[in-house]
Amino acid sequence: MSVRETEACFHCGEPVRGRQRWTAMINGEEQPMCCPGCKAVAETIMASGLKDYYRHRTELPEPASVPASMAGPAARDTLTLYDSPAMQSRFVAHHGTAQGTTHGTTAEATLIIEGITCAACAWLIEHRLAQLKGVTSASLNLSNHRLVIRWEPEQILLSAIFEAIWQLGYKAAPFSATADDExxxxxxxxxxxxxxxxxxxxxxxxxxxxxxxxxMAEQYEVFVRFASMLLTTPVVLYGARPFFDAAIRDLRSRHLTMDVPVSLAILLAFCASIWSTFNQGVEVYFDSVCMFTFLLLLGRFLEMRARHRMGNAGNNLLSLLPNVACRLTASGEEIIPVEEIRTGDRLKIRPGQPIPADGLILCGESAVDEAALTGEYMPISKVTGDTVIGGTVNCENPLEIEVTATGASARLSAIVRLMDRAQQEKPRIALLADRIASRFVAAVLVISGSVFTYWTLQGDDHAFFIALSVLVVTCPCALSLATPTALTATTTALRERGLLISKGHVLETLNQVNRVVFDKTGTLTEGHLQLEEVRPFPGFDENPLYELAAALEQDSAHPIARAFSQFEPATVSDIRHHTSQGVSGTHEGQKVRFGRADFACSKPPETPQSETGQWLLLSVDDQPAGWFLLNDTLRRTTPELIAALQQQSIAVVMLTGDPGASAPAIAAEAGIREFYQGLSAEQKLEKVRGWQAAGDTVLMVGDGINDVPVLAGADVSLAVSDATDLAKTNADALLISGQMTLIRDALALAKRTRIIIRENILWALVYNLIALPLAAAGLVPPWAAAIGMSFSSLLVVLNALRLTRLPKHVSGEL
Amino acid sequence: MDIIYVLIPLSILLISIAVLVFFWAVKGGQFDDLDSPAHRILFDDDDEPQPAPEQTKPADKKSSDD
Incomplete structure (x- = not known):
């Protein structure tokens, strides 16, 4: 089979690997496309006159698998649910005329958009929506990916707005603010x-x-000092409040952090300057107080933004669940919000829809995709009497279920509880950093104290100011600037490359990691089925076979169908899905069947042998036409990462819930020697706890709901790009691009960061050791001290900025 | 140079007003999104007149509503 690796999709940049060639006309030129999804998106963009998107964008979008799945009538049906008043009452606000009438009103809603990669995405969505008749305004916030949209309900249906967003290749979901967001x-x-x-x-x-x-102004000195005092007061009382609050909290819990000397320095310097102002003292420190406060606040502000950024993308923890359900009552069907589902209700679940609560199947048989919970990418077939779990997806046929558990007693909630517990019991690596900081703080306090005592005993009037200068001089340089600037520089460098760090301790802890644990499906592998090999029988060509298979699978929500979305479907009528067996249909008067060998042919030929994957047979009029091998393939960069980790003598382990034969095969292919399979979320967590108890520092990389407790329990955790929202919000870092090798770069960069931090602290200490005695002896005039301080801070910052350039060298070296 | 006794209080007054205006802007949500405005200004979309998209897109059922 021919693989064309050189050509990249014009829309998403993925290599064009399909056997069938897709193109779209962009600016009058034919450009290669990797799949019909990207083609549809690109054509929508061109048809909307928004081709400037391709000029503006700075990042490539995610491959557009959405429009392909949108083709199914089931999926469109789901969107029309957003038009029901029950649904809209939960996230749509109406403005305008009298209550009860919709005439002339505008509605407003906030939606969360998934798949935003750069500012051009916002431009594209806003402009496309503004073109729709009835949409009055659309504005997308790039920091939290929320779209605020106003429209006239008379002119346009909300589902049409959703559809327009989906057609551009993004996903939209209604957003309702939680207490956390507030x-x-x-x-x-x-x-x-x-x-x-x-x-x-x-x-x-x-x-x-x-x-x-x-x-310059001796006669105005007192006046200028009073003016400075007036200006500094709000800075100290309002600006520096967070430091005081934190310091008081830390002192209460008998635990020294940097907040204590920071608060002491600010308060003492401020009080001393006030005293000096009223009593014509020698020196005032209002400028130092303000600068110190501002620089520290700036550092905290940048840190806070990084922390919020990640939580924002998927802030509805249980957003996996659909917001509405279809309840069957004596009088027919009704659409109700999920909160109103009670145990004992009968629900109807259409194919392609998530199941809203745990339940028992009353009628119907279908395949249910439990990937989010178990990591198993093949749907599990369920018949009447089987149980289904809330948060999983119905794939094939309509199901009627009786609800057995909702809310807190449901399975998904049980996993959330397990995650909460794991998080509470998480080994506090951060404590170690705190302990070092508190030692440093204790030393600073002791030195200042003894300097003060010494000079008081010497009978010097300046004793207080000298002690104060020790406090001021040590704080900003040594720890307050040296560490955060280096961490910020590294965080920015990694973010530009596609690794988002959301928790402060990640870079410090990465240095100590000596064991990396991977999940299998969706982490080491792509997480969905791909067509790996085709073997036509004599008399059949490859291409017509693809088209037939694609036609049969075109309306299915089954993971198998995704593997065929890259082919143009032939015309096939009378398509019927047979649960866990396959699909049948009619093509030019001939019966075509596609699925398990014994389903496709009454006398099936012998199934070819292969280590992993699944062989499916396509037959025409009961004659075998071709074998298709479907497999979940490794991410391309996985083996390189594993090899690099093992070279650094970091233990690599794979933990998977999959009990089947594909686990050893994937492990072998990735080069992992140690793996455990068939584990539940609890067992995975126990394994990790075992290693932690043995003294290992564990980095967990995962994606599914079943990985979430482990992600919460590991020392550092990383979620991959397609991870479920729950996994994303619980991981310490998120891999935005599918580049697994970034983990290696992050480890290397974390080491560099530590070196830079050490250099910074060393420099600050040397500076202090030279400057302090001189300043204490009164040999340094104030202006020289100010220049020296700024210069030393500048040097620390510049040294830290070297980190932003490093990753290129890092990847070059390894 | 006695003007300094007027100018400094005046500057403090002006700064207080500036801070109050800033607080009002923060309250109104003008600082909620610190990322997009920086980029948005670079996207000029008046290179050429936009074609009427409602007609060119058959998938857009809504265009027939009027």
């Missing part, structure tokens, strides 16, 4: 206000400090 929102608004107050305050006080330093 808190985030308040937190970031307060942070911006504090930053502004201390920033503006700092500029003004600095300006006033110039005449004081150069001795």
């Amino acid at each position: 808190r985030h929102n308040r937190e970031s608004k307060a942070a911006i206000r504090r930053l502004a107050v201390s920033g503006i305050g700092m500029m003004q006080v600095m300006m006033l400090a110039v005449p004081l330093y150069v001795g």
Whole structure:
């Protein structure tokens, strides 16, 4: 079979690997496309006159698998659910005229958009929606991927808006704010206000400090000092509040962090300067207080934004569940919100829809995709009397279920609880960093204390200011700037490459990782079936076979169908799905059947041998026409990553819930020697706990719901791009691109970061050791001390910025 | 140089007003999205008149509503 690796899809940049060639006209030129999904999206973009998207974009979008799956009538049906009043009452606000009438009103809703990769995505979505008749405004927030849309319900249906977004290759879901979001929102608004107050305050006080330093205005000195005091007061009382609150909290819990000396330095310097202002003292430190506060707040602000950024993408924890369900009552069907589902209700679940609650199948048989819970990518066939789990997806036929458990007693909630517990019991690596910090803090306090005592015993009037300068001088450089600048630089460098770090301890902990645990399906592998090999029988050509198979699978929500989405379907009528067996249909008067060998042919030929994957048979009029081998393939960069990790003598382990034969095969292909299969979420967590108890620091890489407790329990956790929302929000970092080798780069970069931090601290200490005695002896005039301080801080920052350039060298070396 | 006794209080007053305006802007949500405006300004979309998309897209059922 021919593989064309050189050509990349014009839309998403994936290599064009299909046997069939797809193209779309872009700006009058024919451009290669990897799949009909991308082709459909590209054509939609061109037809909407938004071709500038391709000029504006700075990042490639995700491959568009969405429109292909949207082709099914079942999927479109799901979207029309958003038009029902029961559904809309939960996230749509109406503005305008009198209640009860919809005449002339506008509706407003907030949607979460998935798949946004750069600013051009926002441009594209906003412009496309603005073109729709009836949409009054659409504005997408790039930081939290939320789209606020206003429309006139009379002119356009909400489902049409959803459809337009899906056609562009993005996914939309209604958003309803949780308590967490409210808190985030308040937190970031307060942070911006504090930053502004201390920033503006700092500029003004600095300006006033110039005449004081150069001795330009002796007769105005008292006045200028009072003005500085007035400007500094809000900076200290409002801007620096978070440090005081944290310091008080830490002191109560008898636990020293950087907040304690920071607060002490700010407060003491401020009080001393006030005393000095009223008593014509020698020195005022208002400028230092403001600058110190502002720089620290800036660091915290950047850290907070990075933390929020990740939670934002998937902030509805249980968003896997559909928001509405179809209840069967004596009078017919009714659409109800999921909160109203009660145990004992009878629900109808259409193919392609998620199952909203745990239940028992009353009628119907179908295949259910439990990948999100178990990691198993092949759907499991279910018949009347079997149980289904909330959050899984019905794939083939309509099902009627009786609800057995909802809400807190459902299986999905049980996993969430397991995750909560794992998180609480997580080994606190952060404590180690805290302990080092608290030792440093203790040392600083002791030194300042003894300096003060010494100079007081010497009978020096300046004792207090000298002790203060020890506090001020040590804090900003040594730890407050050295560490955060290096961490921020690394975080930015990794983010640009597609690895998002959301928790502060990740880079520190990565240094100690000596065991990496991978999930199998969706992490090491792509997580969905791909066509690996085709063997036509004599008398049949390859291409017509693809088209027949694609036609039979075109309306299916089954994972097998995705493998065929890249082919143009032939015309086949009378398509029928046979649960767990296959699909049948009629093509030009001939019966075609596709599925298990004994389903396709009454006398099936012998199945070819292969280690993994699944052989499916296509038959025409009961004659075998061709074998198709479907398999979940390894991500291309997986073996390279595993080899690199093993070279650094890091133990690599695979934990999978899959009990089948594909686990050893995948492990062998990836080069992993140690693997455990057939594990439940609890057993996975126990394994990781065992290693942690033996002293290992574990990095867990996973994607599914069943990995979530382990992600929460591991020392550092990383979710891969297609991970479920629950996994994304619980991981410490997220791999946005599918490049597994980034994990290797991250480990290398974490090591560099530690070196840079050490250099920074060393430099700060050397500077302090030289500057402190001189300053304490009164040999350094204030302006020289100010220049020295800025210079030393600048050097620390510049040294940290070297990290943003490093990854290229890192990947080059390894 | 006694003007300094007027100018400095005046600047403090102006700054207080600026801070209040800033607080009002934060409250109104103008600082909720710090990423997109920086990029958005670069996207000029008036290179050429846009074709009427509602007619060119057969999938758009809504265009026939009017």
